[in-house]
Amino acid sequence: MGRFLASRLTGAGIVLLLKSFVIFALIGLMPGDPIDLMMNANPETTPEQMALLRAMYGLDLPITSRYWTWLTAAMHGDFGYSRIQHRPVLDIIIPALGNTLILTGAAFVISTILAVTLGTIAALKRGSWIDRIINLFAFAGISVPSFWLGLLMIYLFAVRLGWLPAGGMPRPEQGMGGMLAHLVMPVMTLVIVETGGLARYARAAMIEVLGQDYIRTARAKGLTDRRMLVRHALRNALIPVLTLVALQLGGLFSGAALTEAMFAWRGMGRLILEAILGNDYNLALVCLLFVTGTILIANIFADIAYTWLDPRISLGKRRR
Amino acid sequence: MTALLEAIDLTVSFGDRAGWFRPGQQVQAVRAVSLALQPGEVLAVVGESGSGKTTLARALLGMVPIAGGTVRFDGCDTAAMTAAQTLAMRRVVQMVFQDPFGSLDPRLPVGAIIAEPLDIHRIGTKASRRERVAELLDLVGLSPDAAGRYPHQFSGGQRQRIAFARALAPGPRAIIADEPLSALDVSIQSQMLNLAAALRARLGLAYLIISHDLAAVHHVADRVATMYLGRIVEVASVDALFSTPAHPYTAALLAAVPRIGTGKRVPGDALGGDIPSPLAPPPGCAFHPRCPAATSLCATEAPALRALRAGHDVACHHPLGAA
Amino acid sequence: MKLGPAHDRVEVIAGLDISLSAGRTLGVVGESGCGKSMTALAIMGLAPKPHAIGGELRFAGQDLRAMPDDARRQLRGAEMAMIFQEPMTALNPVVPVGVQIGEMLIVHEGASDADAARAAVALLERVGIADPARRARASPHELSGGMRQRVMIAMAIACKPRLLIADEPTTALDVSVQAQILDLLLELQRDTGMAMIFISHNLGVVSAVADDIMVMYAGRAVETGPAQLVLTAPAHPYTAGLIATLPDIGHRQKILPVIEGSPVNPRNRPPGCAFAPRCKLVIPDCRAAVPPMVALGPSQRAACIRVAA
Structure with missing residues (x-):
């Protein structure tokens, strides 16, 4: 029983890890990022401001390093904030x-x-x-x-x-x-x-x-x-x-x-x-x-x- | 004479591979078996379920992977054969299975079932195959119009005839039959036994018969091998084995065959116990826990298969009739 | 007895007379489709529905056909028990065998769970299973074929039935285990005096246990009589053919005598004697009417006009 649980939980952990990357990548590939949305809300944003914002949020980094940052934080129990509701x-x-x-x-x-x-x-x-x-x-x-x-x-x-x-x-x-x-x-x-x-x-x-x-x-x-x-x-x-x-x-x-x-x-x-x-x-x-x-x-x-x-x-x- | 099909020190094991958190388990279904099927001979392998007789037949045909030892076909090691040679062997050694209901594709007409080996081995033209199917149906005692019908339209005995015709189609030299009679009615069994004998006489076939029906084996076989827990414990000509069995297990099997007209059974002389699990075979001679003649030697040392007399091999420390 | 919906009913058993007294064993012999299993199910009241049973069926003087369903159910297991061919599928795969045995006593004798569990262990010991307390907790798949059939027997004898019906109880077993099971049944019968109906296609097995024999063909009895008499001096051509056709370890023949053709299904039973199409002694009169059972001597009877003549 213990052996079975250990084996299955390990398997589940691996699946979760893989899945987190796949979802992360898919969301990253979706057209439009949060900065685009901000721009929609405020048409006066300049491209320079947008680039600055992207750099602030880390959105200019390649997806793998962004994923790594997210994963390290998640491992420590920090799953980030909701963009819309501004709560953890x-x-x-x-x-x-x-x-x-x-x-x-x-x-x-x-x-x-x-x-x-x-x-x-x-x-x-x-x-x-x-x-x-x-x-x-x-x-x-x-x-x-x-x-x-x-x-x-x-x-x-x-x-x-x-x-x-x-x-x-x-x-x-x-x-x-x-x-x-x-x-x-x-x-x-x-x-x-x-x-x-x-x-x-x-x-x-x-x-x-x-x-x-x-x-x-x-x-x-x-x-x-x-x-x-x-x-x-x-x-x-x-x-x-x-x-x-x-x-x-x-x-x-x-x-x-x-x-x-x-x-x-x-x-x-x-x-x-x-x-x-x-x-x-x-x-x-x-x-x-x-x-x-x-x-x-x-x-x-x-x-x-x-x-x-x-x-x-x-x-x-x-x-x- | 070169044996048609020969096993030398053949071992087959089954088991699941070890997992991440779990050791693997290995079962030796066939242990170091040496046995040869000569051209034109009828060799029977008898034993209880779990004795490894079916696995042995499958290993000889290359249907299960071999863990040790060699299988030779016409003197050639099958492990070293080319794909073409393997195909040629499959043509020459055919198989008939126990269940004539499960072994025939219910969606194919009988003619197509019988012609299938011809298609696989690319024998003949379309027209000649049709002719051959009619000839084969006649050979096994079915009418030629059976070719157009489907398996479910036939009785069990007729289906086994169809299975036989399919096996004969590519012109084999040997037929391996795994419990070919046990699913059939009594009156049909004798028909099949006669058919097998007639075909042998006519085509010079060799048979390897896997059976637990000792009376039928006695009727058809030239030589008989007794298996117990993966090992061959006795091999002899059918007359020697049935009249003077040397291994206590063979003797017990023969004594257990119910016969007509010997009156009601007197309880008490049945061989006790069950065949042990191959996962945990007993030490020494695998039969010793059930053997009436077992001694301390039997519990520690496994007897090797040795010649008791010419043509009669036995694996027993205390063979019967050899004071 | 007829089987199937009213518009498409097949007479699977016809004009069968059986009588059996305590302590005796009747061997019922025949090939597939001869109605031997259906006879057993009809006696037990387990024949598949829908069906219609004609004639009389009496058990210890009681008319079974007139009995209400619940009384019939109480009789099953308690007074008449049955064991089957495939002990693997006949046992519930997900219930420990001890529970399956013990519930006989709970249902029929109102035993408590604890008493039933104790009785189950004793019954397992009675049928020769070593280490019965541990085996009682085992599931069927953990036991060998022989042990499973012993479990079935333990279940059947739990309430000391007066009749035990065994339907091909050793067909799925190896010869050495078959001999063990036959011995067990004979011993139990000797100790309890129960009557037994032993159904088998294997004449050798029947010969080993039966006092009397009934040979069936296409739903009808073709020959009855004392076992050793019927098997050594068969009167009906079908019985004689069946016996002759068996390969025997005692003497080997080059070619086995055969009965040509296949056993007939009761659905396509030919008119007159059902065996006529396969019979070597057939004469035109055979096809005219169903031959009646005719006494040949004090105890043997056969349904064949050629023998009676």
Whole structure:
């Protein structure tokens, strides 16, 4: 276990390092640097002033040495300032990350439980009307665009019925109720969009498991249906489902840009969007690295979860 | 006489390479095996699963990398052969697999499956290949119209005939068959055994048969080699091996074959235990933990394969019938 | 017994009469598609759905067909148990074997988890597994094929069933391990007096364990009788052909006698005697009607008009 973690964390570190350089270089290659933006804001800047500013910010140096300067500072915990918000980027990212986790975490837990439940029911009642309705729901979820769904909900629940706030963050004095009220629509949007595919996948995995010999054995043993399902089928069916869930786990931290933007939820997705559009390269860079890092860690968790679900897999070895 | 295919001190190991934080593990699936297949002979390799018999067959064909020793084809070291020579060897030594369901491409018509080796080895023209396919189908007892149909339209036995026809297509001198009967029904097995014998008589084929079915081996083989945990423990002519087995393991295997009409089993005389893991082979003779005749010598020193009498080799400190 | 949706039903088993008493073993022999496994599943109440079963099915005097599903389930495992061909796939790969054995006692006898775990270790020891306490915690993939089949057997005998159905239990095993498993089954039967249905395509294996034999072909029984009698003096041409076709270590023949053709699928069962197309003794009358089972002596019966005549 320790050896496995050491090896995987080292690997993750290397990936992060490479990725930081790639993002740094890509942002550096984007047309227009912050000085261009300043010039746009103040058309009277002379080219000499611009050159001076570039030298002040170090923007005239080659990209490798700029990267090196950034990396040395980052290693000491200094990730720089946001150009637009004039605050250390970590001070901006951490609350955004918290907001995102609340939103996507809630959606993730609900959609996973819902998908596995629906998938299992559909598999058990294969071909029945229940199966067909679940399938219909799943396909609707897969095919509906989230922005359309979000707008529809805003129109219905906020504009017409006035039950829920149309968007934005709850104020601290609104307490738990305010939080829930603000969360309902974005969470529902994400759940509806994410559940469909996962439910279809869970259904397929469950059908496969139900056809296995050991399920026949469980029936030959005279186990109750409930015990057969919970003790024997579910755990096996969860193994393939975990792969898909692990992929979505990474998405937890990157936020759901579209949904966050639509409901004015101050999360990571929206932050990344704003940082890139506003050429706030330092903020964008650190945001993207955060996302990468969390995806890598999520994958390590998923690998550990595999070994917990399936004793045939041991850490550090490929699946037989 | 030059052996058609010969293994000298052949060793095959599998294992994962060492990782950054993890030592590698090596398993010797075949350990220092020397065995020769003579032209026109039927040689059977028997043993339990995990004995390395399938790996040996694959190593002889160059399908798995060799860790030590040499494989000779027609007297030439296969490691030193040119690509053209290797291709020529592949043409002359063909393989038939256990599972006639998995080994035939379900999307190709039977005619194309059988003609594939001809295409690979660029034998004949398009028309002559079609003729050859019809001839091969006839040879294995299928009607010529089978060429246009697909594998799923055939029964297991017929599929194994198709696999046989494919193996015969490029005009081989030897066929290596890995458990060719075990997926087939009883009444089909005997049909296949007769077919194999007829083809041998007609084409002068040599067979290397990998099997755990001792009765079938007894029926077809000229010589038999018994393998245990990667080593050959006994080689002899089929009559000598079946009538006077010298290695206790061979004897135990023979005793375990259920036979008809000998009445209900009396429990108690079964060979105990399982074949040990090749990851941790026992010291000395690998069979000693299960052997009824084992002594302290067997636990410390591995017996070498030596001639008990002419044509009968055994690797045992206390061979049976040699007081 | 018929299988499949109502509009496309195949008669997989037809007109089968089996009776078995305690302590006896019935060997069921036949090639693929002959319906031997389906017979076992039908007795267990595990036949794939949808299906229709006609006729009578009685276990210890109870009519199984009239029994509600839950009562049938309680019977499974407790009174009648089954082991399968592939112990690798028949065991749940992600559950320790001790748990898989112990849950029999939890479900059927209301044992506590701790008692079930203790019983599982005792059962593993009973079926000859060394170091049972450690092996109980192992997953199936950590055991050898022989040990896995022992685990299956431990599971099957956990509730001391009166009937054990073994469907090709040694087919996936090596000969030496096969002999061990056969010995184990014979010993367990001697000690518990359970009845056994032993299904196999291997006549030698059946000969080693069975008291009586039923030979099946295309869903019908073609011959029944005491094992040694049927195997040494077969009456039905199919039984005789099967026995003759086996290579025997005792004596070698240059060419093996064969049964031409392939086993027929019950879906395309020909009219009359299903074996007629492959039979050397066939006469036109064979194709006219399904031959009835005819008694030949006190205990042997065969379904062949050529033998009865």
